[in-house]
Amino acid sequence: MDLSADFRRFPGGKNASLFEALDRRFGVEAVLRPVESPGLGRLLQVAAFHPDRDRWRRRFNLHPRTFAARTARARKLLAEYPGRLVVQLHTMMGPGGGRPFVLHTDGSYLLTERHFPEGAPLRGRARARFLELETEVYRSAAALFPRSAWLARSFIEDYGCEPRRIVVVGAGSNLPLLPLPSRRWDRRIALFVGNEWRRKGGPGLLQAWERVAAALPGARLQVVGVARPPRALPPGVEWLGVVHDRQRLAALFAQASVFVMPSVYEPWGHVFLEAMASGLPCIGTRICAMPEIIQEGVTGLLVPRRDPAALARALLTLLSDPAAGEAMGRSGQARIRAGWTWDEVVARMAPAIEAALG
Numbered sequence: 001m002d003l004s005a006d007f008r009r010f011p012g013g014k015n016a017s018l019f020e021a022l023d024r025r026f027g028v029e030a031v032l033r034p035v036e037s038p039g040l041g042r043l044l045q046v047a048a049f050h051p052d053r054d055r056w057r058r059r060f061n062l063h064p065r066t067f068a069a070r071t072a073r074a075r076k077l078l079a080e081y082p083g084r085l086v087v088q089l090h091t092m093m094g095p096g097g098g099r100p101f102v103l104h105t106d107g108s109y110l111l112t113e114r115h116f117p118e119g120a121p122l123r124g125r126a127r128a129r130f131l132e133l134e135t136e137v138y139r140s141a142a143a144l145f146p147r148s149a150w151l152a153r154s155f156i157e158d159y160g161c162e163p164r165r166i167v168v169v170g171a172g173s174n175l176p177l178l179p180l181p182s183r184r185w186d187r188r189i190a191l192f193v194g195n196e197w198r199r200k201g202g203p204g205l206l207q208a209w210e211r212v213a214a215a216l217p218g219a220r221l222q223v224v225g226v227a228r229p230p231r232a233l234p235p236g237v238e239w240l241g242v243v244h245d246r247q248r249l250a251a252l253f254a255q256a257s258v259f260v261m262p263s264v265y266e267p268w269g270h271v272f273l274e275a276m277a278s279g280l281p282c283i284g285t286r287i288c289a290m291p292e293i294i295q296e297g298v299t300g301l302l303v304p305r306r307d308p309a310a311l312a313r314a315l316l317t318l319l320s321d322p323a324a325g326e327a328m329g330r331s332g333q334a335r336i337r338a339g340w341t342w343d344e345v346v347a348r349m350a351p352a353i354e355a356a357l358g
Contacts, residue, residue, distance in 0.1 A: 007031060015089065017174050018104070021342035022087060025350060029083040034073035034093060036066065054196070059121045062109070064129040067093060085357050091137045100356045102349070104145040104169070106289075107267030109134055110158045111151065115288065116199060116265030135159050143352035145169045147268045148289035169349055171270055172342030173277035175250055177333060180279050183254065185329060186322040188219040190315055191256035191280070193249070193271050194263075195225040195242070201262035201285065202226065204308050208262075210234045211312035212319070219319055221260075224252060253278035257325055258318040264305045266290055272300075273340055276332030281325045283314045299332035 007016035007023075022028050045060050060066055070093035078086065078099060086101035091108075095101045109131060113120035122130055138144060138159045144166045146152045152168050155161040190212075194200035202223070209221050213235040222238045223229070229239040243249050253259070259275035260283040272282050272293045282300035284290040294300040301317065303310040318325045 017172060017342045018345070021172070021346040024343065025346050026353065029081055032074065032077050032081075034070045034077055036069040036073065055118065055121050058119060061092060062120075062122055062130055064126055064133060067130065067133050085142075085353065087353075088137075088141075091134050094133060094137055095140055100142045102143040102145060102353060102356060103137065103141040104147075104349070105151070106147045106171075106270075107151060108154045108158065111154050111267065111288075112265070119199065119265065141165070142356035143167060143349075145349055145352075147171050148292050150289045150292065151267065165352075167348060167352055169345050170340060171268065171273060172340055172345050173273040173336050174270070175246075175253065175274040175277050177336065178250075178254055178278040180330065180333065183279050183329070184322075185257050185281075185325040187255065187257050188216060188319045189256045190219070190221045190258050190260050190319065191224070191252055191275070192221065192260055193224045193252075193274075194261055197226045199263060199265055201264050201305065203230075204264075204306055204311060205260065205262055206230065206234055206237070207308035208311035208315060209237060211309070212236075212315045215316055216319055222252060222256065224249070250278070253280060256280055257322070258283060258315065259300075260284075260311075260315060262303065262305065262311050263288075263290070269293055273336065276329075276340075277336045279329040279333050281318050281328035282332065283311070283318070295331070295335070297328075299328050299335060 007019040019028055019031055074093050086095070086099055088095065088101050088103050090105045091103070109120060138155055138161050142165070144155055144161060146155060146166065146168055147170055149168050152166050155166055156163055192202070192205060194202070197203070212219055218236070220236045220238055222240055224240045224243050227241050233239065243252070253275060259272070259280040261269065261271060262283065262285050263269065264285070266284070266288045268289050269284060272284060272290070275282050276299060282294050284294050284300065284302055285305040286302045287305050291302060294302055296302050301314040303314050
């Protein structure tokens with residue numbers, strides 16, 4: 001459907017917290033999600049076919065013909081609304097109907113291609129055309145709001161965008177701050193939340209957990225977001241599958257001792273903010289934007305990607321030392337309070353939005 005779930009009635013929806021903060025500051029007329037018609041969508045899916053399901057999905061979403069179909073639909077929908085400015089999320093379509101727009105996003109195609117080639121499936125003419133379309137979006141936006149300085153450098157160096165139009169804004173937690181007086185860090189529960197198992201470093205996490213389970217019998221690893229587990233799991237692994245209930249997810253964050261997501265590629269890593277809001281120390285990898293989120297030794301630990309031994313040492317450090325976990329968890333939540341809320345994100349966006357409106 002074209003009109004997204006009403007963020008005023010369903011505050012738990014995707015990006016709802018950002019829409020709410022924009023609405024409080026500027027007033028949001030509508031949130032639109034342009035999609036191709038069912039018939040055209042099926043044709044585009046057939047044209048993008050690949051035997052690997054994840055690769056097929058990426059080829060469909062990134063193909064220039066899908067881009068064109070969504071752009072056309074967006075322009076038709078926007079013609080029905082008199083709003084003066086479009087806030088666009090990501091680059092799955094082009095700017096709408098000549099109206100000024102700003103862009104909020106977390107990654108670029110060239111960054112994905114460079115650091116995670118399997119996530120960048122386009123080749124030949126399709127790749128060249130998508131890069132033309134993506135570059136046009138970046139260069140024609142009144143302002144660019146990358147979540148990270150890592151992405152801001154890509155806008156400048158890879159796409160030739162003007163630095164003066166770029167404002168690094170970060171993001172806010174989609175979970176409320178957890179009251180810490182009742183929280184415990186001594187349960188020896190590590191939590192993983194992510195829906196792309198390979199990209200999020202899941203196979204390496206299971207290899208690391210074998211060492212953790214041998215050194216700390218009784219420690220548990222809870223895996224959320226992935227429907228089907230591998231055939232064999234190390235001791236202590238609890239495969240919880242996909243969790244749609246936000247209250248249940250918040251409870252899992254509240255019960256854990258440490259959050260871990262050793263991604264091999266992570267353009268942003270929003271779930272780290274939710275873990276920090278819940279008072280959890282975080283373990284991530286030293287790549288992409290993760291070092292901008294996790295302060296080494298202050299709010300968590302960073303390890304090299306694809307290094308199960310280093311990951312196991314980081315897990316053992318935090319699971320064996322509740323005092324260290326508590327100190328990092330409290331520092332993480334303090335960091336959320338000090339500048340990582342959606343209202344503060346919109347405040348960083350505001351001057352450029354007001355200039356575009358003016």
